[in-house]
Amino acid sequence: xxxxxxxxxxxxxxxxxxxxxxxxxxxxxxxxxxxxxxxxxxxxxxxxxxxxxxxxxxxxxxxxxxxxxxxxxxxxxxxxxxxxxxxxxxxxxxxxxxxxxxxxxxxxxxxxxxxxxxxxxxxxxxxxxxxxxxxxxxxxxxxxxxxxxxxxxxxxxxxxxxxxxxxxxxxxxxxxxxxxxxxxxxxxxxxxxxxxxxxxxxxxxxxxxxxxxxxxxxxxxxxxxxxxxxxxxxxxxxxxxxxxxxxxxxxxxxxxxxxxxxxxxxxxxxxxxxxxxxxxxxxxxxxxxxxxxxxxxxxxxxxxxxxxxxxxxxxxxxxxxxxxxxxxxxxxxxxxxxxxxxxxxxxxxxxxxxxxxxxxxxxxxxxxxxxxxxxxxxxxxxxxxxxx
Amino acid sequence: xxxxxxxxxxxxxxxxxxxxxxxxxxxxxxxxxxxxxxxxxxxxxxxxxxxxxxxxxxxxxxxxxxxxxxxxxxxxxxxxxxxxxxxxxxxxxxxxxxxxxxxxxxxxxxxxxxxxxxxxxxxxxxxxxxxxxxxxxxxxxxxxxxxxxxxxxxxxxxxxxxxxxxxxxxxxxxxxxxxxxxxxxxxxxxxxxxxxxxxxxxxxxxxxxxxxxxxxxxxxxxxxxxxxxxxxxxxxxxxxxxxxxxxxxxxxxxxxxxxxxxxxxxxxxxxxxxxxxxxxxxxxxxxxxxxxxxxxxxxxxxxxxxxxxxxxxxxxxxxxxxxxxxxxxxxxxxxxxxxxxx
Numbered sequence: 001x002x003x004x005x006x007x008x009x010x011x012x013x014x015x016x017x018x019x020x021x022x023x024x025x026x027x028x029x030x031x032x033x034x035x036x037x038x039x040x041x042x043x044x045x046x047x048x049x050x051x052x053x054x055x056x057x058x059x060x061x062x063x064x065x066x067x068x069x070x071x072x073x074x075x076x077x078x079x080x081x082x083x084x085x086x087x088x089x090x091x092x093x094x095x096x097x098x099x100x101x102x103x104x105x106x107x108x109x110x111x112x113x114x115x116x117x118x119x120x121x122x123x124x125x126x127x128x129x130x131x132x133x134x135x136x137x138x139x140x141x142x143x144x145x146x147x148x149x150x151x152x153x154x155x156x157x158x159x160x161x162x163x164x165x166x167x168x169x170x171x172x173x174x175x176x177x178x179x180x181x182x183x184x185x186x187x188x189x190x191x192x193x194x195x196x197x198x199x200x201x202x203x204x205x206x207x208x209x210x211x212x213x214x215x216x217x218x219x220x221x222x223x224x225x226x227x228x229x230x231x232x233x234x235x236x237x238x239x240x241x242x243x244x245x246x247x248x249x250x251x252x253x254x255x256x257x258x259x260x261x262x263x264x265x266x267x268x269x270x271x272x273x274x275x276x277x278x279x280x281x282x283x284x285x286x287x288x289x290x291x292x293x294x295x296x297x298x299x300x301x302x303x304x305x306x307x308x309x310x311x312x313x314x315x316x317x318x319x320x321x322x323x324x325x326x327x328x329x330x331x332x333x334x335x336x337x338x339x340x341x342x343x344x345x346x347x348x349x350x351x352x353x354x355x356x357x358x359x360x361x362x363x364x365x366x367x368x369x370x371x372x373x374x375x376x377x378x379x380x381x382x383x384x385x386x387x388x
Numbered sequence: 389x390x391x392x393x394x395x396x397x398x399x400x401x402x403x404x405x406x407x408x409x410x411x412x413x414x415x416x417x418x419x420x421x422x423x424x425x426x427x428x429x430x431x432x433x434x435x436x437x438x439x440x441x442x443x444x445x446x447x448x449x450x451x452x453x454x455x456x457x458x459x460x461x462x463x464x465x466x467x468x469x470x471x472x473x474x475x476x477x478x479x480x481x482x483x484x485x486x487x488x489x490x491x492x493x494x495x496x497x498x499x500x501x502x503x504x505x506x507x508x509x510x511x512x513x514x515x516x517x518x519x520x521x522x523x524x525x526x527x528x529x530x531x532x533x534x535x536x537x538x539x540x541x542x543x544x545x546x547x548x549x550x551x552x553x554x555x556x557x558x559x560x561x562x563x564x565x566x567x568x569x570x571x572x573x574x575x576x577x578x579x580x581x582x583x584x585x586x587x588x589x590x591x592x593x594x595x596x597x598x599x600x601x602x603x604x605x606x607x608x609x610x611x612x613x614x615x616x617x618x619x620x621x622x623x624x625x626x627x628x629x630x631x632x633x634x635x636x637x638x639x640x641x642x643x644x645x646x647x648x649x650x651x652x653x654x655x656x657x658x659x660x661x662x663x664x665x666x667x668x669x670x671x672x673x674x675x676x677x678x679x680x681x682x683x684x685x686x687x688x689x690x691x692x693x694x695x696x697x698x699x700x701x702x703x704x705x706x707x708x709x710x711x712x713x714x715x716x717x718x719x720x721x722x723x724x725x726x727x728x729x730x
Contacts, residue, residue, distance in 0.1 A: 369620075372619075
């Protein structure tokens with residue numbers, strides 16, 4: 001069978017026409033934002049197609065920081081795994097440990113004593129504050145203000161010092177044990193913590209005045225990067241990003257009860273707008289709410305042991321468990337399958353940033369280049385949390 | 389004025405040129421050290437450099453300069469090499485040309501042009517050519533975006549800058565910078581001539597307009613889109629290193645010094661000291677007085693720079709065309725009407 005290729009003898013004419021059109025047309029430019037770019041908090045790469053300064057399409061390229069934690073967990077014992085999952089979202093390491101150990105405890109049918117639960121909750125909220133303080137300052141940098149990040153860093157230091165005083169580590173405390181905690185709180189820590197929370201509340205006021213109430217900041221973030229609630233939920237966006245779209249959903253209140261959240265009295269903040277400003281505002285309010293929660297818990301913290309009775313060699317009985325918690329960046333979940341060994345058979349980690357970033361191609365269409373940066377900043381992701 | 393020692397005009401011109409050439413990096417270092425290193429650090433609850441030179445790190449920028457000069461001269465492979473090399477010089481030359489007309493005393497001026505204000509504003513916009521050259525020749529998309537932003541921005545803000553100055557020219561009745569200084573020295577505020585008549589009182593709107601527009605001309609926050617480090621990394625100078633980067637740095641802060649000097653001359657009375665009419669004393673004290681005023685104006689500019697976030701490109705244009713230019717025109721109208729009335 002022969003194929004008859006029809007040769008168009010006049011092709012050059014079309015070509016000439018096409019060239020005229022090319023000359024009159026402005027081409028798109030492909031801009032490679034990252035993997036080393038100051039606004040991408042690490043190694044996120046965005047391939048942005050631009051028409052002038054307007055974004056036609058944006059594709060996030062992830063995986064530059066993939067460390068294979070899900071696989072690594074299969075070759076570690078349960079106590080060793082806390083060291084790994086600490087480093088998923090490195091800004092709020094303590095909050096990462098909690099759901100995993102909670103899952104292991106559920107499988108082993110152990111419950112940490114109330115004092116340990118309280119201290120865990122306090123440290124989780126402290127790490128939430130530390131994460132958000134960084135965001136509140138850094139968002140100023142994303143829109144070009146040089147000073148707010150320093151205020152954010154300065155006052156976050158108080159929180160990190162508190163975490164260090166209690167756990168011995170500033171970033172990766174590795175303080176949780178199955179069935180409780182490594183140590184009790186040191187002497188005088190509770191009073192220090194009260195003072196620290198006052199600093200945090202003051203810092204929130206400062207940053208609100210300096211950043212959130214600034215007219216230029218409002219002009220740069222209001223009605224930029226609007227996530228409608230249904231679209232956000234469809235992409236799996238969670239945490240403050242979803243609450244900023246008006247979805248009143250917080251796993252601390254609405255999920256399966258964990259830690260001491262059911263006993264606490266706190267407000268879940270939402271904002272109806274869903275734009276970058278709303279995301280900033282919601283995180284600001286949540287920082288304050290977290291500080292109030294810590295003060296509340298400091299008043300109620302019971303005395304007692306900090307460790308339940310746990311066997312020397314930890315073997316988790318056969319079974320499966322799914323635990324989800326409200327981490328600073330959003331919904332964090334572990335699905336743990338145990339076959340009765342010292343380590344898990346399989347762990348699936350659902351980290352918040354991965355889903356939060358997956359909305360970027362939808363969200364960035366049609367915005368200007370400077371808005372790409374504010375949207376990236378306001379979504380607030382951690383690269384380790386995307387790539388794991 | 390008859391000079392004390394009679395030397396040829398060529399020698400005097402050469403001396404003046406050398407002095408101005410020395411003033412540009414010196415002014416850049418003074419502003420860079422005082423504001424960029426120390427004031428910003430204290431605003432951000434830091435100390436800034438403390439060690440170099442012994443006293444509060446005063447030697448830091450000299451050290452940085454020496455470091456930059458030792459660095460390898462890196463050019464991107466795809467760059468347009470000749471233009472890439474020349475661009476920083478073009479930026480600095482525009483700064484140099486502005487300095488030529490700023491008087492620091494009755495005789496301390498390189499050239500007392502009759503169209504001084506006009507000339508200063510005209511040559512200051514030459515920098516945009518250097519910036520466009522740098523952005524284009526770098527063969528870098530970030531640099532190109534930065535340069536195009538700079539082009540659009542610097543051209544848009546020429547107009548408010550000019551309109552802000554017209555009020556001063558109307559009040560002084562001359563475009564010569566020396567004439568404007570003398571008009572302020574000899575003027576009086578409703579008959580009270582205690583401090584002369586600095587035009588900032590009559591032209592407060594013009595002064596503010598000038599500062600805002602100068603901020604945009606200097607590509608400082610809140611108008612620093614061309615170099616926006618969180619978006620374009622460093623904009624048009626992203627590919628520059630070493631000595632050429634140093635040129636851009638000197639150009640940036642030298643121009644800030646020049647604009648602060650222009651603002652001090654136009655609105656704050658320049659070198660003039662009230663009731664000191666002796667040219668000898670004025671020549672000695674004039675530079676000190678001018679420097680003080682320059683630092684005051686520069687303090688305002690850098691205060692804003694380190695505090696505010698950055699506007700977006702379209703918002704920047706909106707500010708220029710919807711606010712600054714109408715206000716500038718209204719200011720001229722009112723100034724003209726009052727000038728005719730009184």
